[in-house]
Amino acid sequence: MRLEGTAALVTGGGSGLGAATARELARQGAKVAVLDVNPDGAAQVAREIGGLALRCDITSTESLQQALAAAREAHGPARILMNVAGIGGARRVIGKDGSPMPIEDFKRVIDVNLVGTFNAIRLAAAEMVKLEALEDGARGVIVNTASVAAYDGQIGQEAYAASKGGLVSLTLPLARDLAQWGVRVATIAPGLFLTPLLHQLPQDVQQSLAASIPFPKRLGKPEEFAELAAHIVRNDHLNGEVIRLDGALRMAPR
Template sequence: MQVKDTAAIVTGGASGLGAATAATLIAQGAHVYALDLASAIDQAPGDERITYLPTDVTDEEQVREAVRVAAETLPLRTVVNCAGIGPSARILGRKGVHDLALYAKVVQVNLVGTFTVLAVAAEAIAQTEPLEHSQRGVVVNTASIAAFDGQIGQVAYASSKGGVVGMTLPAARDLAQHGIRVNTIAPGIVDTPMLATVSEEFRAGLAAGVPFPQRLATPEEYAQLVAMVIEHDYLNGETIRMDGALRMAPR
């Protein structure tokens, strides 16, 4: 599927994986609607080719309004879900039991938020004119290798990302009749703004654990894989690890 002269939604589009994905889709001729929190958009580099829409992915009405705007002029064909949070806490820590509200929030943002955008956007994509082989669009979700190799302190994050992996195939099957493909990317350690505050020594230690290439991934490599998934019309219902063959140790 080609994205030129179509609309694309990228959640978490103001920074990191989302910003790199937005730039890649723009380069291919799409008009990108970047959904993110207002505070993140305020920090985003200005780009007149991107329409920034302040949106909390856990708020159904905000998501519906953002999708309405994105689908208003050009056919909405692409959705990439990058929005997410990743706080760390053990089930039993020094301060007692894992904060149950924090656990629920991580699942609400990473899993329920992803599903909300997927479902509401799919409704709009299903109303577009079909392309060759009745295809109408594609959704790419973001999981993590923590879905498979969750470390100590990642129980909430791993739960949420495991849910994203688990819904990939049934979502693809549900939406097949509408010509909408659904795939998921599970990145390993990516050099995003979340790692910007750690020391070079710590970063080097993370990179050393990757079999090959022995470095951190870049957001641009994630975006490159998104573009490949969009273009490959027979790729559907799959979760693709992008991790340099890394399998995370317990800690």
């Protein structure tokens, strides 16, 4: 699918991997709506790329519906959905004091990363399937963001790994389900990337993390994630696949 002139939605587009993805799509000519729970971050990225900033909480159907309607009014129906919004969090099942992890902590990560992403998928896909088919019957592309934690979850990452593992497992059935309408689905599972969260770590900690990556021995660049996301849109035969983007990293238990 061509990016030039095509309307795109980027959740979590106000920072990190989402911001880099919004920039890359805009660079290649897409009309980008930047959706983020942080309106200031969304506005900053949107100003930079000439896009549209929309405050959006992906766990809220009402918030998503309002954002999709505003994006549609400004750019026309979206054929591209980049699901990058998500949260982290690390907590052991049993704490040092012997108490169990609060179930609310587990639910929150699942609700944002898994349920929230599916919420965006179902609402955006419902609009995509009504669009006029393009070449080869294509109507849309959905790209989700998982993590290598889906495969190599570390101690304390039970909630995060489960949420990202859910996205990995969703990819193929979603692609099969939406194939009848010409909507493709793929997922990127990034490793250690130099996002704002890692930027806050001391330099020696960053270097230690980078040393664990076989090659190249550095943290991933958000632009590399964005380039892959854009390639998935352009490559019409990429469908139902989860792609690890991690420099051959396999995470240790801790």
